[in-house]
Amino acid sequence: MITVGSLFTQVLSLVNRHAFGRAVRQWDAEHGAKGFRCWDQFVAMVFSQLAGADSLREICGGLSTAMGKLTHLGLKEAPSRSTLSYANSHRPWRLYETVFYQLLDQAGALAAQQKRRFRFKNPLFSIDSSTIDLCLSLYDWAKFRRTKGAVKLHLMLNHQGYLPQWALITDGKVHDVTVAKTLDFEPGTIVVMDRGYVDYDVFDYWTGEGIWFVTRAKGNMAYRVVKRRDIPDRGNILCDEEIVFTGYEARRICPHRLRRIVVWDEENDREIILLTNHMDFAASTIARIYKDRWQIELFFKAIKQNLKIKTFVGTSENAVKTQIWTALLCMLILKILQMRSTFDWSLSNLAAMLRFNLLTYRDLWVWLNQPYQTPALGPPDGQLLLFG
Numbered sequence: 211m212i213t214v215g216s217l218f219t220q221v222l223s224l225v226n227r228h229a230f231g232r233a234v235r236q237w238d239a240e241h242g243a244k245g246f247r248c249w250d251q252f253v254a255m256v257f258s259q260l261a262g263a264d265s266l267r268e269i270c271g272g273l274s275t276a277m278g279k280l281t282h283l284g285l286k287e288a289p290s291r292s293t294l295s296y297a298n299s300h301r302p303w304r305l306y307e308t309v310f311y312q313l314l315d316q317a318g319a320l321a322a323q324q325k326r327r328f329r330f331k332n333p334l335f336s337i338d339s340s341t342i343d344l345c346l347s348l349y350d351w352a353k354f355r356r357t358k359g360a361v362k363l364h365l366m367l368n369h370q371g372y373l374p375q376w377a378l379i380t381d382g383k384v385h386d387v388t389v390a391k392t393l394d395f396e397p398g399t400i401v402v403m404d405r406g407y408v409d410y411d412v413f414d415y416w417t418g419e420g421i422w423f424v425t426r427a428k429g430n431m432a433y434r435v436v437k438r439r440d441i442p443d444r445g446n447i448l449c450d451e452e453i454v455f456t457g458y459e460a461r462r463i464c465p466h467r468l469r470r471i472v473v474w475d476e477e478n479d480r481e482i483i484l485l486t487n488h489m490d491f492a493a494s495t496i497a498r499i500y501k502d503r504w505q506i507e508l509f510f511k512a513i514k515q516n517l518k519i520k521t522f523v524g525t526s527e528n529a530v531k532t533q534i535w536t537a538l539l540c541m542l543i544l545k546i547l548q549m550r551s552t553f554d555w556s557l558s559n560l561a562a563m564l565r566f567n568l569l570t571y572r573d574l575w576v577w578l579n580q581p582y583q584t585p586a587l588g589p590p591d592g593q594l595l596l597f598g
Contacts, residue, residue, distance in 0.1 A: 220574035306535035321371025354382030
């Protein structure tokens with residue numbers, strides 16, 4: 211039990227310092243450093259995310275007020291704004307990408323113990339992207355449109371624990387399909403995606419490799435029905451057909467037989483037309499798989515609402531990517547805390563309560579399970595403020 215560390219100290223202990231050091235050496239991230247280490251930068255940027263600091267002034271000022279708690283955070287002193295700004299602009303962002311995947315191993319082990327929502331054993335992933343608007347005059351490297359700048363966060367979500375399995379940050383012009391073509395999946399994997407990823411080359415390659423996909427069909431899709439399947443009397447399945455493409459290019463590139471499933475969406479009072487190459491699952495299971503794709507939308511919503519990826523404390527490409535990767539790291543931290551707690555936390559409530567209590571002295575794991583019954587401890591040296 212940690213009796214002298216703040217909640218923030220205990221949260222940082224989830225990151226293996228030896229593995230962090232290996233990543234620093236791998237990327238030679240402290241080349242030319244004079245006193246300000248990568249761990250110091252990491253602590254400052256994680257503090258920015260978890261404490262909700264909006265600027266370099268708030269980050270450095272917030273750490274300065276921590277006073278005696280800095281030693282427990284692994285810091286000698288709070289950084290100056292210029293020092294942190296320089297580190298964010300010049301120290302390789304790939305260091306934090308590497309630490310992200312180190313922490314993902316820990317989160318994945320916890321997720322494997324969680325109850326599966328689907329009966330099938332196939333790995334289930336969803337892929338999507340989210341555009342983060344930037345001011346082109348400040349972020350001139352992030353070209354998107356003639357007068358607008360943007361970066362795009364491409365993400366793969368593992369539905370076992372709803373963890374971000376892979377991420378890529380590009381400028382806003384990179385198309386989703388271009389990124390999808392670079393992804394590798396094991397045979398038997400199910401990939402669920404929205405219409406932006408419809409591409410006949412991808413369909414052909416994945417079908418040939420034994421990779422299943424579920425997506426929405428485009429409205430102008432040309433096809434011919436080769437078999438009509440029985441549909442259940444109850445439920446929201448309106449149609450289940452096996453089809454082949456009839457357009458010249460589509461038929462040439464992807465000659466495989468696919469399934470077209472029409473689902474009635476009661477909530478929005480509309481039909482949803484799904485396309486898949488999986489021939490064995492019930493149509494209702496395919497519909498449930500696509501419905502679960504909404505979790506990646508919720509992930510993007512959660513990271514934008516609870517962490518700092520819409521406003522940035524630096525304008526260089528390296529600084530922006532550093533901040534986004536630390537936000538993804540913090541999402542893994544929140545997911546680990548959520549999975550290890552017996553309390554029914556929502557992610558947004560956990561992020562808010564952690565922010566309010568970040569520098570208080572409590573046992574993290576007791577507080578996670580009983581957040582409203584765990585009193586804060588006194589200062590570690592036992593000193594109290596006296597009034598009078």
